[in-house]
Amino acid sequence: MKKISVLIALCFGLFGHSQEESKSYGPPKPPMGKRWVMNPDFSDEFNGTELDTTKWLDHHPTWIGRPPGLFLASQVSVADGYLQLKGEHMGKDTIVHAYGKDQTFNIAGAAVVSKKKTMFGYYECRVKAAATTMSTTFWLSTVGSFQGPNECDSYGLELDIHESIGREGDFDGSYFASGMHSNAHFWYNDCEGKRHDYRAPQVRFEDERLTSENFNVYGAWWKDESEASFYYNHRLPKHQRFYDKIKKKPFDQPMYMRLVSETYPFPWIELPGKEELADPSKNVVYYDWVRAYELVDVAGNYPNGNLEKELQRYAESVIFDEAVLELPKSKALGIPLSYKANENRLLVMELWDGGNKKLMEKSMEVLPGYGHLTFDLHPKTALKKGGTYRITAKLRPLGQGVKKVLDTNTLMLYLR
Template identity: 25%
Template sequence: MWRFGMCLGALWILSSCSYSGINHTNGLGWQDVSLPENINSTAKWELIDEVSDNFNYVGKTAEFYDKWHDNHIRGWKGPGATYFSAQHSALENGLLVLSASAVPEPQQGKPADYGGFKSKKTIYTGFVTAKRNIEYPIFVEASMKISSLALASNFWMLSDDDKYEIDVTETYGDTDYNAKQMSTNYHIFKRDPGTNDYLEDYGHKAKHYQTPDKALLNKDFHRFGFYWKSPKHMEFYLDGKLVRVLSTETDLTDPDGHFFDRPLRIIFDMEDHVWRAKKGITPSLEQLDDPSKNKMYVDWTRAYRPVSSN
C-alpha cells in the first residue's frame, strides 16, 4: 500500500531499550526511543526516511523543503480567525517551531460568516505539511510541546480529497485543565462534489487522555503516536502507552463503507477554532505577543512500517 516505493534510508530495527525521559533531545532524535512495546513485539519495523525528521536544519534548507510544504498544499488560509503563514514556522536548535501572532488590520480581509458568527483573519499561525503521503500499515509518532494559547496545537493527517482526517492530538494550552488533555479525534466528511464545501461529518468523536502523572503538555515534550493498522483499525498512543483503539468495534463509522482506505498527509499546525471563538475563547493580543506562550515545538517525527513478523 505504498505510493512512494521503498525507503531510501537505512533499515532501523527497534531495540528493547526504554525511553527514560520526555525532554528535548538536543538534535539526537528518536534513535534511543523504542516503539511502544505492544507495537514493537509484533514485527520488525523499517524507518520511512521520507516522512521522518529530526529537524536538525540551519534554517529552511533544501533538505527541509524536500520533505515539507511550508503551508497548506492548496492555499487554504485556515478556519475562522486563523491565517496560515510560512513566516510563522522556523527551524531553531533542532526543533520545528510554529508560532502565532496578531494579523495587522489591513491584512485581515473581509469577515467570513460561520453560521451567524463573523470572523476576520486575525491570528497568524504556522502550518507545515508533508510532501509525501503515508499509507497503512504504519506507525507514526511525534515528540511535541504544545503552546500555552487558546489555540489547538495539532499533529494530524488528512487525505488529499479532504474527506478523511485523523487528529493524533488537537490540544489546547490555555488552561492547566486543557493542557493535561491529549485530545484525539477523527472526521469523515461528506463534501459537495462541485465546490468541495463541507456538508456533513460522519465522525467527530473526540476523546481525551492524560499522562499517569497528569503532566502539562505545554511544559515539556511528550510523544504522540498513531498506529494505522488497517482502514478499520487504528490506535493512539501517549508517551508510548496505548490510550485509544479506534475501530468498527468501537467508535469508527462510515456510511459510505470506505473507512480509512486512502493515503493521508502528515500536518503540524496551530488553529483558532470557531466553536471556541463563539464562546469568547481566543488568544488576547497580549498572549499572542508573548514568546513564552505563542510557540508550539516539534522535536522530531518518525514513521515505521513492518517488514516481517516476530
C-alpha cells in the first residue's frame, strides 16, 4: 500500500495502489526526436502535511463559486498522501456581494489553482470523487480575455480534462456520475458584446462504475492550438478538434490548472443534501497525484531533470517500434526505438548475424524521461542483401565497467 488513511482502515485496499501501478500511467509515446520530461510546476504527489504554496493557491482568484456553493480555503487540506477537497453544508445562508449583485451561498466547496500558466503538454491526475453531487474536476483555463481576429471582439479558453459528480439521481446529468467527460470551450465575445460558448464535440468514456467507487486516472495531451487527445485509465485515447470557426488555431494561449469541487444547478444536477455533506465517508474528493509533462528534444538538456529520479517515475525500459524491421541495404542503419529512464543511462545496441556472431556494438548516453529516437548503426562488415540479422538493445547504468542491465529488447532486421 502506498498510503493508508483513517478512513480506509474501514475499507482496506480501496485507496491503496502499488508503485508499479503508478508507473504504468504517464504520457503516450512521444513524437520522433522528442522526449517527455516532468514539469514540476504542475506536478504534485501531495505527500506532505499542507498545500505547497509555491505551486498552488487554496482558492480561485477570479471566481468565488457557483451559488449556492462557495469556495472556502478551509475546505482544502493535504493529509494521508492526498489533496482533499471537502464539501459541507454551511449551516445558514451567507450573502456575498460579487460581480455587481448579492448572491446567496450555503454550501462550502473548494478550489485549488496553479500559480503559473502552462501550455502544450500532457496532464494527468489520479482522483477519487466524493460520493455526492458536488463536482470533481481537473481542467485548464485562461484568465481575462484576448483580442479576437476582428479587433472589436475577444475570447477566452477552457479545457476540461475531466469533470464529474459522485452519485446518480433523478436529474438530467445523472450520466455525469460515471466515466470520463472532456470539453473544450472557446468563450467568444462578439463585436456586439454578446458572449458565446463555442464547444468542440464532447469526448466521453463510458464506465459502469461510479467515479466515487475507486480512483481513476484522467489524462489529456494538449498537442497544439488545434487538437487534444484524452486518456482514461488504460484505455485507448480519444481525440478532439477544437472549435475553429472564429480562429483557425484557437487554443493559442497559456492556461492555469484547476482542481475544483463545486455545485451544479438543477435540473441538470441536483444539489447535495445535508446528510451526505455531513458524512466524512462521502463528502471528500481525494486527489492522489497530479503530474504534468512537456516535450523537449530527445538529446536536449532540461533544467528540471531530477523529478523522474526522485519519484522513480518509470519502470525503466527500452522498446522497439516494431518486432521486425525491414530496411534497404545500406551502409547506415536507422533503428527507431523508445526508452524510459529515471536518470542518465547508457543505451547499448548490438548487431548480430544469423549465425549468432556479434558484428558490432555501439552505445550512447540518454537523458531522463520518455524518449523516442533513431539509433544509427554503421556496420564495418558488409551486410548481405536479403539477409536477416538481430539487433539487441540494452539499457544500463552509467559507469565504466558497469555490466548491470536494467532492460533488454530484441529486434529482427531484414535487409531488402
